[in-house]
Amino acid sequence: MESPNALSARAAGGDRAAFSELMRQTKTGLFRFVRRYVGDEQDAWDLLQDTYAAAWVNIRRYDPTRPFEAWIRTIALNKCRDWSRRRFVRRLIRGGVDLASPEAMAVPDGAEAVDDLMETSARLSRLNEAMSRLPPHLKAPLLLTAIEGRSQAETAGMLGVSIKTVETRVARARRKLSAALGDDSTALQAVPK
Structure with a gap:
């Protein structure tokens, strides 16, 4: 198996096969990030x-000495x-109509009772909706640190x-989520600290 650095260097040189392999390696994590950011699966695929x-x-602008995943993200x-x-512009023009309502996240199969699954799904749905309404300057650092583990x-x-700005924005995002979720503070527990 080829090292990530060699693969990145080949891709930067215009090698389609190397770029395809990098796509294959990063697609799942990148899709999750985009899906969480936009709140809609179809928009995320697009x-x-x-x-x-x-x-x-x-690709010619890519510096292969830097991680490909950070560049593509x-x-x-x-x-x-x-x-x-x-x-935002479409919503302004159309009078505040929300064109992309968030979908509930799928609940994994398991031995949990149907009521528990429904409650978990509802909490995740509320959390996704609250996260999708965060301003972009707060949403991005929260997703990258708390969800992606960066x-x-x-x-x-x-x-x-700056690092301090990231810290501040993540704290503000958590406060906004907490306020948006109100009584359902258990939904916020799904966001890692």
Whole structure:
């Protein structure tokens, strides 16, 4: 198996097979990130395709000494921000109509009782909806640190802000989620600290 650095260098040189392999390796995690950011599965698939298309068009700009995953995630984050801005403008024009309602996350199969599964699904749905309504400057650091498990330093680098800014924004995002969820503070427990 080829090392990630060698694969990245080949992709940066325009090797389609290497780029395809990098796509295969990053697609699942990147889709989860985009899905959580936009709150809609179909929009997430569209944005994922846009991300990889933009990455391929700009592959010569990629510095193979840096991790490919961080580079592609930055592109995806920019695509999500663009999507959010366009969505905001559409909502303004149409009088505040929410065009993309969040879908409930699927509950994994298991031996849990149906009532427990329904309650868990409802809590996750409320959490997803609350997260999708966070402002982009708070949503991105929360998703990258709490959900994706990235360090504050890595998140700061991806977002182009200081580590302290990431820390502050994550804390604000948690407070906004807590306020939005109100009595359902158990839904917030699904977001890792």
